[in-house]
Amino acid sequence: MIQMLNMKEIRSHTGLRGWAAIIVVLVHFRSFIHPSIDPDEMTSFLSKGYLWVDFFFILSGFVMSYIYRIEHPKPRAFCEITHYLIARFARIYPLHLMSLVAVFLFFFLAALINWDWESKFCCVFDDSLRSAEALIANLFLVHAWGMFDWVTWNLPSWSLSAELFCYLIFAALLAIDGKDRKLVLVVLSFVVLFYYSFSMATNSDVDENFRLSAVRAASAFLIGIVLFLMSRLISSIPDHYLTYIQIEASITLLLALHFGITDVISIGLMALIVLVTWEDRGALCKLLTTRPLYTAGLFSFSIYMWHYLIKFIAQNDWEYYTGLSLQSSAMGSMLFVACLLVLVIPISVWSYRFLEMPARKWIIVRFNSLIEVKYATKHA
Incomplete structure (x- = not known):
């Protein structure tokens, strides 16, 4: 098995994931806010919130490289690669499947409730977000690999599909030796440079072309890998200088998002923050490792x-049962968003403790045991 059990957790990166998740939730919930206090008229911070998903990909590339020691020159054995893929599958697929089933059941129940004997059965499938083809692609977690024009079914799951694409690239990197791995990384780096250069040249946002989602994710993921390979440079920086860099990078990133500066600049600043926080040193790391974050x-x-x-x-139940628009008043819309944020917390805690972690542990133990037995029998 790939040795990873003794790797120290980067607690600051865990806090960064918490921050990014909270911002993504606010980005999606802002549609409930009354037009009189529309945040997008005051700042581009939330309208540029899709970039925090790219931030997730950068973090993922860095953490995978850290955990699985991408700098190790020897190629990994087939059994080790299998263990890696099982761990990655266990990380993302169980909750993806459960949420997909929940979305399907929601629309199925909605179809039953709204059954009209004079017309055909409806509501489960449509021609855009919830087609049968998209459902199959979601089950195989390939729906962000360039086959659809936009997100489908459980909308956030597109990033898991793109993440799986990155995991497979990483597995291929682990399977080759250090010299060839460096060559592949150089080639991939040119692809990343071309992708971001094209984005800047066309003045387009990275989320405009959904069919390029896998390329978008792989580009950010590769940035994370490269960051890890140069991460030792941070060790020589004293804590007070590191704090200064962290504060400057954070302020500059917030300003870039506020003013809606080109995406590539913000992604570069996000990458810098990932790099300067990985050793859990500096003032920003103290903030990120506080209990709430x-x-x-x-x-x-x-x-x-x-x-x-x-x-x-x-949204649908509130307006259906109360007959009141969510945006009927500024105070009402803010209260509704606050209630949703409060509701998300216990549901997520329950999901983490009783769905996500148990399913992940069961898959890892079960599948790794099968692999070990098969491997032992083969070499007996």
Whole structure:
């Protein structure tokens, strides 16, 4: 098995995941806010919130490289690669499947409730977000690999599909020796440079072309890998200088998002923040490892996967049962958003403790045991 059990957790990165998840939730919930206090008229911070998903990909590339020691020159054995893929599958697929089933059941029940004997059965499938083809692609977690024009079914799951694409690239990197791995990384780096250069040249946002989602994710993921390979440079920087860099990078990133500066600049600043926090040193790291942010980081995956369905159900049920528009008043809309945020927390905690972690542990133990038995029998 790939040695990773003794790797120290980067607690600051866990806190960063919590921060990013909270921002993504706010980005999606802002549609409930009354037009009189529309945040997008005051700042581009939330309208540029999709970039925090790219931030997730950068973090993932860095953490995978850290955990699985991408700098190790020897190629990994087939059994080790298999263990890695099982761990990655256990990390993302169980909660993806559960949330997908929940979304399907929601629309199925909605179809039953709204049954019209004079017309055909409806509501489960449509021609855009919820087609049968998209459902099959979601089951195989390939729906962000360039086959659809936009997100489908449980909308946040597109990033898991793109993440799986990155995991497979990483597995291929682990399977080759250090010299060839460096060559492949150089080639991939040119692809990343071309992708971001094209984005800048065309003045387009990275989320404009959904069919390029896998390329978008792989580009950010590769940035994370490269960051890790140069991470030792940070060790020589004293804590007070590191704090200065962290504060400057954070302020500059917030300003870049506020003013809506080109995405590539913000992604570069996000990458810098990942790099300068990985040793858990400096003032920013102390903030990120406080209990609220660190705990949000632990629950971030569940927060991310359930919040959009919660938003959809709340929006439709509120207006259906009360007959009141969510945007009937500024105070009412803010109260509704606050209630949704409060609702997301216990659901995510429950999901993490009783769905996400038990399913992950069961798959890892079960599948790794099967692999070990098969491997032992083969070499007996």
